[in-house]
Amino acid sequence: MNKVIQVEGLTKMFGDFTAVDAITFDVKKGEIFGFLGANGAGKTTAIKMLIGISNPTSGNATVAGFDVLTNPNDIKKNIGYMSQRFALYDDLTVKENITFFGGIYGLSRKRIKEKSEALIKELGLEKVASQLVGSLPLGWKQKLSFSVALIHDPKIVFLDEPTGGVDPITRRQFWEMIYKAANQGTTVFVTTHYMDEAEYCDRVSIMVNGKIEAMDTPKKLKEQFQADSMNDVFLKLARG
Amino acid sequence: MKHIYNELIIKRDSCFRGNVMKTILYIIIKEFKQIFRNKGMLPIIFVLPLLQLVILSNAATFEVKNIKFAYIDNDKSSTSRALIEKFNASTYFDLLTDFPSEAIASSAMLKGEIDVVLEIPRYFERNLQKEKHGTLGVTINAIDGAAAGVENVYITQIIQNYNKNIRTDLAQISDAQIQPITIETIPLFWYNETLNYKTFMVPGIFVLLVTMITLFLSGMNIVREKEIGTLEQINVTPIKKSQFIIGKLFPFWVIGMGLLTVGLLLARLIFNVPMVGSLALMYFYTSIYILVVLGIGLFISNFTDTQQQAMFIAWFFMVIFILMSGLFTPIESMPKWAQIITEFNPIKYYVEVMRMVMLKGSGFMDILPQLIKTLVYAIVMNVLAVWSYKKTN
Numbered sequence: 200m201n202k203v204i205q206v207e208g209l210t211k212m213f214g215d216f217t218a219v220d221a222i223t224f225d226v227k228k229g230e231i232f233g234f235l236g237a238n239g240a241g242k243t244t245a246i247k248m249l250i251g252i253s254n255p256t257s258g259n260a261t262v263a264g265f266d267v268l269t270n271p272n273d274i275k276k277n278i279g280y281m282s283q284r285f286a287l288y289d290d291l292t293v294k295e296n297i298t299f300f301g302g303i304y305g306l307s308r309k310r311i312k313e314k315s316e317a318l319i320k321e322l323g324l325e326k327v328a329s330q331l332v333g334s335l336p337l338g339w340k341q342k343l344s345f346s347v348a349l350i351h352d353p354k355i356v357f358l359d360e361p362t363g364g365v366d367p368i369t370r371r372q373f374w375e376m377i378y379k380a381a382n383q384g385t386t387v388f389v390t391t392h393y394m395d396e397a398e399y400c401d402r403v404s405i406m407v408n409g410k411i412e413a414m415d416t417p418k419k420l421k422e423q424f425q426a427d428s429m430n431d432v433f434l435k436l437a438r439g
Numbered sequence: 440m441k442h443i444y445n446e447l448i449i450k451r452d453s454c455f456r457g458n459v460m461k462t463i464l465y466i467i468i469k470e471f472k473q474i475f476r477n478k479g480m481l482p483i484i485f486v487l488p489l490l491q492l493v494i495l496s497n498a499a500t501f502e503v504k505n506i507k508f509a510y511i512d513n514d515k516s517s518t519s520r521a522l523i524e525k526f527n528a529s530t531y532f533d534l535l536t537d538f539p540s541e542a543i544a545s546s547a548m549l550k551g552e553i554d555v556v557l558e559i560p561r562y563f564e565r566n567l568q569k570e571k572h573g574t575l576g577v578t579i580n581a582i583d584g585a586a587a588g589v590e591n592v593y594i595t596q597i598i599q600n601y602n603k604n605i606r607t608d609l610a611q612i613s614d615a616q617i618q619p620i621t622i623e624t625i626p627l628f629w630y631n632e633t634l635n636y637k638t639f640m641v642p643g644i645f646v647l648l649v650t651m652i653t654l655f656l657s658g659m660n661i662v663r664e665k666e667i668g669t670l671e672q673i674n675v676t677p678i679k680k681s682q683f684i685i686g687k688l689f690p691f692w693v694i695g696m697g698l699l700t701v702g703l704l705l706a707r708l709i710f711n712v713p714m715v716g717s718l719a720l721m722y723f724y725t726s727i728y729i730l731v732v733l734g735i736g737l738f739i740s741n742f743t744d745t746q747q748q749a750m751f752i753a754w755f756f757m758v759i760f761i762l763m764s765g766l767f768t769p770i771e772s773m774p775k776w777a778q779i780i781t782e783f784n785p786i787k788y789y790v791e792v793m794r795m796v797m798l799k800g801s802g803f804m805d806i807l808p809q810l811i812k813t814l815v816y817a818i819v820m821n822v823l824a825v826w827s828y829k830k831t832n
């Protein structure tokens with residue numbers, strides 16, 4: 200039993216509107232878990248509860264062994280997060296962003312130096328390491344965000360639509376990075392709109408109007424819905 | 440599984456504790472980089488306030504000068520001409536105009552062309568010689584009551600100096616008659632012997648300068664990170680609220696102290712304002728005062744979603760604080776309820792302390808009441824700022 204995320208009946212209401220409606224699922228260690236759903240299905244709201252920046256209305260969830268309600272700060276030490284919106288500092292350079300977030304996570308100076316050199320090399324950003332992040336193309340920014348989310352070697356990394364607006368080649372590279380992280384034992388919790396990406400996941404859940412309507416491996420889901428691709432599965436579910 | 444995690448966390452925790460200062464340092468470095476990289480903000484921080492100091496200190500004066508003076512001489516005698524000559528010689532009065540009748544003078548006052556009309560009646564000279572007293576009519580535009588009062592005093596003084604036997608009849612303001620002066624007072628002006636207005640204004644103006652810049656910068660700071668989305672990224676890190684707030688405050692505290700230094704230098708070099716008291720005391724008080732302002736700024740920042748909202752709220756407080764600070768109007772003459780409100784105005788204390796220390800040379804014990812109130816204020820505001828900053832919604 201290597202469940203790093205356990206969710207039971209997690210609900211978030213904004214007034215009368217139920218954004219997340221009693222979702223229940225778990226994620227195993229080292230898994231790439233695809234969290235799919237249409238726009239407004241409640242994915243981001245669910246993620247925000249799991250990473251401890253939004254309190255659930257009801258239900259339970261533990262992430263990395265800690266309760267989201269009582270121990271959000273312990274969760275934060277063990278997770279990385281990359282939001283839908285680019286959230287590094289445009290007015291700092293690549294190196295400065297890495298150093299800053301490394302510092303915030305309490306890495307030693309030596310470790311930050313090693314990490315930032317390794318990251319910059321891996322991302323092929325040597326030439327622009329001293330440039331302001333604001334001047335980089337979106338694809339590079341996204342890869343940098345992902346690397347920064349991994350800077351403190353978290354157990355779980357949450358990626359909220361990491362490949363939105365990114366070209367197919369960069370998307371491909373991005374997924375290679377995700378695989379690499381998963382191979383090193385990091386659990387990846389990823390949301391996406393691209394159904395071809397859903398095929399890369401170990402397991403996916405599909406959320407419709409705040410509820411999880413289906414959850415299994417892509418292969419089994421396709422069998423269950425008698426569909427050729429995840430795209431068809433998604434369309435069948437989302438149309439109801 | 441849970442067990443292993445907990446153990447790991449304990450190990451990490453001790454490591455985090457040692458890093459408290461370091462974490463704050465990383466935030467401070469980042470803030471400074473961002474401030475000095477922002478080419479649009481730097482001049483706003485340093486140049487605008489100094490321009491403000493130079494312009495306001497020279498312009499914001501309560502001295503009544505350049506009074507537009509007119510007269511109606513119905514007597515046309517040597518006495519009346521000599522009296523008018525006295526006004527002409529005074530540096531307070533300008534633009535002497537001769538009006539043939541009161542009606543024309545009234546219409547000129549309606550148009551705002553003149554402030555004061557002196558009406559010399561017929562037989563003024565004859566009455567003065569024969570009956571040993573004369574009467575003059577003075578009309579003053581009293582829309583600005585304070586200025587009118589000052590003008591009345593100037594006019595009476597000139598007339599009294601000319602001849603103690605003349606009585607002025609002040610039309611329209613009141614019919615109180617000024618009695619011939621029998622008791623002479625010799626005023627002694629302490630601490631600002633020459634009644635130099637700048638000496639009084641400069642310390643107050645750079646109170647504004649320090650306050651405005653630090654309030655606006657801190658007020659906009661966290662909101663800006665909310666707007667660009669980086670605050671969310673910070674909120675998913677294990678950073679403590681107090682670390683974050685201290686890291687955020689410190690750079691602006693340094694800027695505030697820098698502004699004080701520049702302001703003091705200018706006061707000395709350009710305005711020649713005397714620096715009677717201890718510089719160390721001024722810096723000590725300011726260092727606490729700035730914490731109050733930064734606390735207010737961050738508090739505003741936490742309750743707003745956009746920089747625009749934060750700016751409006753900061754302005755709202757700023758205007759009230761300035762107008763009720765005793766900088767432009769004395770607090771003693773405000774109604775009781777307003778005086779109670781001023782107790783919550785940090786600028787009031789700073790203006791008092793600055794004037795006391797700079798001009799009177801007041802010491803630590805003299806400013807202790809203001810110091811204690813400011814300190815309490817600083818603690819309350821910063822506790823509120825940390826409390827109201829929510830990492831979790």
